[in-house]
Amino acid sequence: MSISPRLNRFDLSMIVISLVIGMGIFATPGQVAQYLRQPSLYFAAWLIGGLVSFCGALTFAEIGSEYPTTGGFYKVFSYCFHPAFAFMINWILVLSNAASVAAVALIGAQYINPIIMPAALQNELGIKLTTITSVLILYVVNFLGVKTSARTQSVLIIFKISLILLLCTAVFKSNTVPDHTILHTSSSVNSISAFGLSLVAIFFTYGGYQQTINFGGDIINARTNIPKSIFAGMLVVITLYLLINFAYYSVLGINGLQHQPALAATLAGIILGSVGYKVVSVLMFASVLAYINVNIMANPRVYYAMAEEGILPSLFKRVNPRTQVQEFSLSFFVAAVLLILFFVNSFQNVLSYVMFFDTIGLSMAALCIFILRKKRRNTDASNVYRIKWYPWIPLLFIICYWFVTVVIFIEHPFAALICLCAFIMGLIIYFFTKLRQKPTPIRNRKVDDLY
Secondary structure, three states: OOOOOEOHHHHHHEEEEEEEHHOOOOOHHHHHOOOHOHHHHHHHHHHHHHHHHHHHHHHHHHHHHHHOOOOHHHHHHHHOOOOOOOOOHHHHHHHHHHHHHHHHHHHHHHHHHHHHOHHOOHHHHHHHHHHHHHHHHHHHHOOHHHHHHHHHHHHHHHHHHHHHHHHHHHHHOOOOOOOOOOOOOOOOHHHHHHHHHHHHHHHHHOOOHHHHHOOOOOEOHHHHHHHHHHHHHHHHHHHHHHHHHHHHHHHHHHHHHHHHOOHHHHHHHHHHHHHHHHHHHHHHHHHHHHHHHHHHHHHHHHHHHHHHHHOOOOHHHOOOOOOOOOOHHHHHHHHHHHHHHHOOOOOHHHOOOOHHHHHHHHHHHHHHHHHHHHOOOOOOOOOOOOOOOOOOOHHHHHHHHHHHHHHHHHHHHHHHHHHHHHHHHHHHHHHHHHHHHHOOOOOOHHHHHHH
């Protein structure tokens, strides 16, 4: 049974927002302020990061419209390059996504446990219990059907947007005068390096929209709704990010941003006083649930694409015809998350190398737009979304991400080496899997078949 379209444009717009707004916006502004101590540079970095990310979102909007299929982030690599390259990029992203979900779930438990748990469970055991329970509840929700999980996602993302808007009102209640002291860096080289490192954190905070194309088979009228949903969702995200950064700066100043780890709690205390912590804890927990839920929805679709090409067993692409749920793939991803939860204890330990994978994966995926246009140049594309100012928009996105990749290489060479080894390991796994398979006449579905 194949996947049938069940999600509308609003559903996908909420998914886009959920994929992008994770926990980064509540932590990375402090990190950016440590690299860029001048307010003008700080806000310039967030504006440039938003502009580049919007260019990336438009690029993926065209790719998603051109190639609307389940597990699109895998399939487009397979079609434009080679299935081996597609697996090399995607296998590590799926693993890192499971690890990210586990780490973010731990953060949510740390916020909510002081409110819901007795004193005897205000410890690591209590945090693990809350985390596992949360993941299992969302597993059941997703098992009920893709439409049920999409509706749940819409409710959770409304809580997340409400949290950000609530924190932004601290601007009107704070009497703090921001510190406008300008601290100059020692050299232009250091300035370029600092700006690049700030973009690493900012691109991580803006990332996630690329997973939208994994829902190509789930979207009603995908060619129209994928680009419009990405466009609308990213506009909301960029607006919210700029608003909350203005609130952070207005209340804390650059120095305060550098030395205040609990940004959300600080702003909540200004707005609501002693009850602010409890209110923001509940909203932060809802925000975490939104991130977990959308990843439980998205990642099994990548398994589906891999199974269609014979890299994974056919069991991974089985779909319940009534609920449109990949029951085995869903269970496999949740099991991976729960397994990781037994071994990780902090958010930072899990995500230290994620951005390097993203810069390579997203920049290479964006190159597919040129290949798709070349392959489709002699066909009618009147019903396909086309970027204006092509090729400058995708080129700007790719060049900026390659710049960040070089910065990571220079600043963290050991981490870059480990990541490259992981990519190579994926290539080895692919060819080992293919050698063990019996020859099959089934060929990859061409993009022309989608028209």
